[in-house]
Amino acid sequence: MGKGFFITLEGVEGSGKTTQTALVADALRAAGYRVTVTREPGGTRAGEAIRAIFLDPAVSLHAAAELLLVLADRAQHVREKLKPALAAGEIVLSDRYSDSTIAYQGYGRGLDLKLLDELNRLASDGARPDLTIVLDLAVETGLERTRARVRGDVRGPDRFEGEQVEFHRRVREGFLKIARDEPGRVITIDATRPMDEITARIAAAILALVTR
Numbered sequence: 001m002g003k004g005f006f007i008t009l010e011g012v013e014g015s016g017k018t019t020q021t022a023l024v025a026d027a028l029r030a031a032g033y034r035v036t037v038t039r040e041p042g043g044t045r046a047g048e049a050i051r052a053i054f055l056d057p058a059v060s061l062h063a064a065a066e067l068l069l070v071l072a073d074r075a076q077h078v079r080e081k082l083k084p085a086l087a088a089g090e091i092v093l094s095d096r097y098s099d100s101t102i103a104y105q106g107y108g109r110g111l112d113l114k115l116l117d118e119l120n121r122l123a124s125d126g127a128r129p130d131l132t133i134v135l136d137l138a139v140e141t142g143l144e145r146t147r148a149r150v151r152g153d154v155r156g157p158d159r160f161e162g163e164q165v166e167f168h169r170r171v172r173e174g175f176l177k178i179a180r181d182e183p184g185r186v187i188t189i190d191a192t193r194p195m196d197e198i199t200a201r202i203a204a205a206i207l208a209l210v211t212r
């Protein structure tokens with residue numbers, strides 16, 4: 001049983017994580033690698049049920065309740081999907097993971113960062129990303145991208161898309177602080193660059209890691 005590689009894509013709303021997760025997975029598969037694509041919240045049946053509550057704009061959640069939901073999702077995700085795929089030697093690409101908890105519940109909602117670290121440790125059962133890509137852009141640009149999508153979507157904005165721009169600015173600062181603090185793990189990429197250029201940069205960083 002080989003050891004896989006755990007890659008996470010992070011960033012504010014509309015930064016292109018979902019788009020890039022799919023494009024990078026295609027590129028890696030074309031190069032002959034086995035890839036599992038997953039996301040948080042979500043990625044398991046329990047996680048997708050949690051995600052529906054988590055994003056529902058009609059559901060009001062206290063910050064502590066929001067935190068515990070996302071941690072429950074992670075606890076299940078790690079044990080049911082992530083670790084088995086890593087144990088099978090796959091490259092796992094996750095659209096968001098524990099840095100989102102620090103950025104959103106910590107920097108965004110103001111919950112204690114040390115407490116979040118401890119709870120993240122419990123939820124993640126020691127599964128830490130080998131590499132994290134932060135797709136960075138002005139929050140106004142990201143929100144405009146998601147609004148353009150919402151205009152063509154009957155569901156309307158989710159619970160986070162309805163937050164004030166100041167909340168999203170704090171979240172962005174949170175991601176940039178994580179990147180500054182952990183340069184060995186986190187690479188920040190300008191998310192306003194053309195999609196194919198971003199895909200090539202992420203794929204190159206992953207290939208450098210897996211062929212090291």
Ligand code: Z5A
Pocket residue numbers: 011012013014015016017018019020040041055070096097098099100101102104105145146149158160161191192193194195198
């Ligand atoms: N959350 C949390 O609070 N705590 C946690 O611990 C975790 C999550 C794990 C998940 O919602 C929410 O959960 C999230 C944080 C919270 N909410 N927020 N914000 P989600 O998964 O639905 O939302 P998201 O992660 O922000 O995804 P998103 O809004 O879909 O954005 P994205 O995945 O980064 O972007 P995208 O869908 O790939 O692209 C958006 C649009 O931009 C689309 O039309 C693309 O075609 C376009 N795009 C993408 N790249 C480009 C480039 N390079 N140029 C031009 N246009 C582009």
